[in-house]
Amino acid sequence: MDAFLVSTGLVTLAEIGDRTQLLAFLLAARFRRPAPIILAILLATLANHGVAGLIGSWLNALLEPQALRWVLGVSFIAMAVWVLIPDSLEDTKTKTTSFGVFGTTFITFFLAEIGDKTQIATVALAAQYEALVWVVLGTTLGMMIANIPAVYVGDKLADRLPVRAIHIVAAIIFAALGIATLLGAGARLGI
Numbered sequence: 001m002d003a004f005l006v007s008t009g010l011v012t013l014a015e016i017g018d019r020t021q022l023l024a025f026l027l028a029a030r031f032r033r034p035a036p037i038i039l040a041i042l043l044a045t046l047a048n049h050g051v052a053g054l055i056g057s058w059l060n061a062l063l064e065p066q067a068l069r070w071v072l073g074v075s076f077i078a079m080a081v082w083v084l085i086p087d088s089l090e091d092t093k094t095k096t097t098s099f100g101v102f103g104t105t106f107i108t109f110f111l112a113e114i115g116d117k118t119q120i121a122t123v124a125l126a127a128q129y130e131a132l133v134w135v136v137l138g139t140t141l142g143m144m145i146a147n148i149p150a151v152y153v154g155d156k157l158a159d160r161l162p163v164r165a166i167h168i169v170a171a172i173i174f175a176a177l178g179i180a181t182l183l184g185a186g187a188r189l190g191i
Contacts, residue, residue: 003129007138008145010125011118015146019173020112024150027108031101034151038144040105041151045143046136048113053126053136070182077178080171118143 015021027037099107113119122139129135 001134003125003131004134004138004141006129007122007125007135008142010121011139011142012145013142014118014121015143018117018146020109020116020118020143021146021150022173023109023112024147025153027105028151028153031105033101036100036102037105037151038148040102041109041147042140042144044106044110045113045140048110048119049122049136049139049143052119052122053132055123074178074182077175077182080173080175080178084168084171 024037024041028034031037118139122135125135125139126132
């Protein structure tokens with residue numbers, strides 16, 4: 001039970017203000033369909049954190065901290081650039097991709113969570129505890145506690161959101177995280 005409670009608490013705190021929470025907010029503002037977005041976030045998180053839990057010890061043994069830092073730093077900077085690329089979905093409330101709201105949310109959330117601090121936390125927690133199922137359930141619950149409110153806020157404020165300004169702010173945050181990571185921020189904390 002400790003694995004579940006610790007995993008839930010740590011990931012809830014780690015997700016506040018995280019890039020995937022911002023993604024949940026933007027998806028809700030774009031699609032305005034909270035139910036399929038929340039279900040897709042739940043299933044994407046279960047899949048992503050399940051894989052992270054399974055490979056936790058293997059990944060920790062495979063990558064040296066220096067290599068992991070570079071992978072994460074470059075990923076954050078790449079996300080900063082990607083966020084600035086205009087998307088035709090911003091101009092309409094009803095248009096979705098060929099994957100629909102659920103599929104688009106599932107794919108983008110799953111991919112955005114790769115290399116994210118909450119995924120890395122899941123890897124570390126799964127390596128520490130011998131309770132893989134409780135860790136994955138706890139980290140998933142933590143993600144949902146942080147992201148469900150973001151989905152409902154994004155849905156309710158969609159008409160008032162300056163989407164381009166949000167993208168610029170997100171790009172600045174991603175770039176700052178990337179540069180800070182490349183410069184060694186968090187190294188003393190074991191991140």
